[in-house]
Amino acid sequence: MPSSERIARCFEACKQAGRPALVAYLTAGDPHPDRTVELALALERGGADVLELGVPFSDPIADGPVIQHASDRALHAGTTVARVLEIAKEIRARSAMPIILFSYMNPLLRYGFDRLCTEARAAGVDGCLFTDLSVEEADSTVAAMKKHGLDTVFLAAPTSTERRLKLVAEYSTGFVYVVSRTGVTGEQATVAGGVHELVSQLKALTPLPVAVGFGISRREHVEAIGGYADGVVVGSAFMRVVEEHGASADLAAQLESFTRGLSGRP
């Protein structure tokens, strides 16, 4: 099966089940690269539908403190791009959950972008999302990803103009990721207003599923956004669990139980 279909089918299955897809972000390598596979599987058991596997980067300008610290810990633990690809492969061997590589551009450019795409595809990765890649800079990257059958997920933001939303929709495959508010990643008590409208605007521009992320950390957020979006993305809330229980043997159980609370699944 071409990997791009894995994401499409997942969103379709969630739609049939009458619920939003839960897209779970996990910084690969935190607290240690040897534990990431176990944590990814715990997320899946807890009800995550799609995994965003984060490549740690030294200068994550779009991330708040929780994910910044997770990146620092992962880098200190020796996580490399090559190791992240091995982790993806190990997860794929044990799970059918779609995997999206989530990264800043520099580590991948350094690795060699075409080599990255070849190896990511072989490892069972389904798509990529790059926080600091604007559509304006994306032609060669998108061509490489398409050549290797990887979905190209781009971000839409509350500041995006109509023209830019069209571009984002045009460049995306798999799904479109809507950033719920201006700012960096991190948990919030409430979800910003205006997200519903942004999702509607995008839905008028593309048949792709639309997922909403940034600031989502509670079951009530998932329920509210699930009323109008096809997916919700949660990151910092998971990484906070990893931060708090990283040293503990039952980290995976803690993460699974937290995920179950968010997903509302049995």
Next chain:
Amino acid sequence: MSTTTQTPDAGGHFGPYGGRYVPETLMAPLEELERAFHEAQQDEGFRAELKDLLANFAGRPTPLYEAKRLSQTLGGARIFIKREDLLHTGAHKINNCLGQILLARRMGKQRIIAETGAGQHGVATATVCALFGLECVVYMGEEDMRRQRLNVFRMRMLGARVVSVTSGSRTLKDAVSEAMRDWVTNVSSTHYLLGSALGSHPYPMMVREFHRCTGDEARAQFLERIGRLPDTIFACVGGGSNAIGVFTAFIGDAGVKLVGVEAGGRSGQLGEHAARFSGGSPGVLQGAYSYLLQNEDGQVSLTHSVSAGLDYALVGPEHAWLHDQGRAEYVSATDTAALAAAKTLARTEGIIPALESAHAVAEALRRAPGAKDEVYLINLSGRGDKDTDIYRENFPELDKDDAE
């Protein structure tokens, strides 16, 4: 060699370098800024107001000074110094800050944020915010705040809030990241007054345009004074704003050598310097593609320089392009060479340079003895008052009471 085009392409690329590598949230604000900048450039009122501020507030034109004693001492090139250190606030940074604050006001932004390394850009930003009554927040690495205490105080006296950045290397790179996080969060009310020819389009182009007055003046001053252009121009390169400011007017003059001087730091080992051209490779950091100090896995390397203003992992993208085309040459001067050059300039000309500028001086001193009949220009981007503590640490023999 083909003449370098002076304008980046529509996407802000200088050859393959530059561009816009930022989260989508910042793309519309960057487009808005670019539009505002182009409109302002066409607006006679804007140009006149900026010109007046540069002349009557900042102190332009700055002198082109012939350093006769220094030249004599070295016994080679005839050395001229462009005195950007005589500008209000003590460095070239004020040129760009005046330009950007007028733009921010045009765009209706009430809040200004900036990053600073050595504090010269922070002081210039705090100054223009005071002048226009705008809120000012400056991000500065904890380590740089320690090294540049005097400038921290100056910013506070001018009414700015200085936020200590404790992540990463606690220097300029981390201050830029924090400023970008603030901008992405407060983008509707806030203008990010970026302090070098760095970051995403339109910043490298815009900052260059606000600093090109340096080179334009120097060119006219040389023609008037000695009837010819200099043979070689030296400028230090951190982000590269003072260098691009002085280079721009001469890029079309193939006979004028352009020399950018990076921080050679303590040694050539990764992490011990900020020499991006000799120790780095192209990569993306903080919004732009350019030469970057990074490890084999694409993680951004720590840098070191005795001068906080040069202590940065990425170089401005236009410099990367000038480098690849061979139009400018990039070398580095070590901490030791820069410190020695500062002392030489102080002793021969009565000018204490900023440590950043001392790197440019060091390279000119190294070459001058063998360059008879040549004319040199050193862009002295800033004055050394802010570095007094570092000079004292490094010249302990000067800090003792005279015995006799």
